[in-house]
Amino acid sequence: MNKTHNIKKRSTKNWELRNIQITHNLMEYNSFDKIKSVNNTNCVRLHFGLQGSYDFSFAQLNSSFTLSGHHNNIMYTDGLEIEVSNKSKKIETFGINFNTETFIEIGQNGNEPLKKFTEKAINRKNAILSSEWKTNNFKIQQVINEIINCKYQNELRDLFLLSKSIELLVLQAELYEQQTSNQFIRTKKDTQKLIEAKEILTNKIDNPPTIIELSKLIGINEYKLKRGFKELFGTTIFGYIHGIRMSSAKRLLLGTDKTAQEIAYEIGYSSPQHFSKAFKNTFGVSPNSIKNNPNSTI
Known part of the structure; x- marks a missing residue:
């Protein structure tokens, strides 16, 4: 019940x-x-x-x-x-x-x-x-x-x-x-701070804080932040930002009427050209080709 x-x-x-x-x-x-x-x-x-x-x-x-x-x-x-x-x-x-x-x-x-x-x-x-x-x-x-x-x-x-x-x-x-011995992050407090860091990045993916800013926001030093983040989530902070941006871009391209240019600015790129290059490096095709041919495979 x-x-x-x-x-x-x-x-x-x-x-x-x-x-x-x-x-x-x-x-x-x-x-x-x-x-x-x-x-x-x-x-x-x-x-x-x-x-x-x-x-x-x-x-x-x-x-x-x-x-x-x-x-x-x-x-x-x-x-x-x-x-x-x-x-x-x-x-x-x-x-x-x-x-x-x-x-x-x-x-x-x-x-x-x-x-x-x-x-x-x-x-x-x-x-x-x-x-x-x-x-x-x-x-x-x-x-x-x-x-x-x-x-x-x-x-x-x-x-x-x-x-x-x-x-x-x-x-x-x-x-x-995976072996859990000799972990760099050993306390629940540090783990929780790193989870908080991940949530901050996710919520501010269009304008994420720098590592220095993020370190101050969660109250952990930069070295521990960078090493602990990679240990806990299997990717670097920059890798996480890039991955979230690319996943969001693909979803918006396939599921909305927004243009590639609009999506570029929405997910935090300073120019559509930089976004297009990053997208093509990740998926092997340009964002415009996906927009024009949504049935293509990426």
């Missing part, structure tokens, strides 16, 4: 495929409270936190976690009983639920962490991939954005979403295979 009087606004988007369900939830709360949820679904869930903070209690695993945006993990449950206590007024999550048999077919051919997890699913043992929730890196965030902004219809849509769901699983398996 869900407790809903605490919810001010709820935005949910669902994609239903054969043996896979994808959900994107944005919850705005009136206050801080606990919400219990129980169901009998047998599935494997790829769970991604995108923004907000909450405490998460998982009865089947006898485990509790304190989570904030930009985290991920994989869970298997033969039935589900969870309790969520929101610690922020807005929480955004994204998830992919695989039918257990479908997941087993894929997961048993994965790397070592994925094989061990899949073995538990085969034996119907409630499981979580790791007790340590990893931070969403740039590649993971890009794929999530591609799914949320999917423009395909019918059979092509299903094929696209299936391929991106498997891609997310591969990226998670890779992330959890």
Whole structure:
């Protein structure tokens, strides 16, 4: 049973495929409270936190976690009983639920962490991939954005979403295979500051702060900011800015009536020529060619 009087606004988007369900939830709360949820679904869930903070209690695993945006993990449950206590007024999550048999077919051919997890699913043992929730890196965030902004219809849509769901699983398996010893960023406080830095860059992509300015905004020195950002998100600060700009440009070119020149200025380029060169270097084609031929492949 869900407790809903605490919810001010709820935005949910669902994609239903054969043996896979994808959900994107944005919850705005009136206050801080606990919400219990129980169901009998047998599935494997790829769970991604995108923004907000909450405490998460998982009865089947006898485990509790304190989570904030930009985290991920994989869970298997033969039935589900969870309790969520929101610690922020807005929480955004994204998830992919695989039918257990479908997941087993894929997961048993994965790397070592994925094989061990899949073995538990085969034996119907409630499981979580790791007790340590990893931070969403740039590649993971890009794929999530591609799914949320999917423009395909019918059979092509299903094929696209299936391929991106498997891609997310591969990226998670890779992330959890990486060694965590000798990490440069060791404290939750520093991790949270770097997540804040990423959010600032995302919200100001048209005019991002310099590294010096960003360092002062989040209260961390420049060296730790640059090295920690790359460690946590798998790309440099400049690489992140470039990637977000290019992803936004492609989405605007394909999904709006805006010209390439308008898009160039909107995402922060000083001239359409610089934007066109950067876009072509990234995708191999010019922005105008995409605008004039939206069915071309990039």
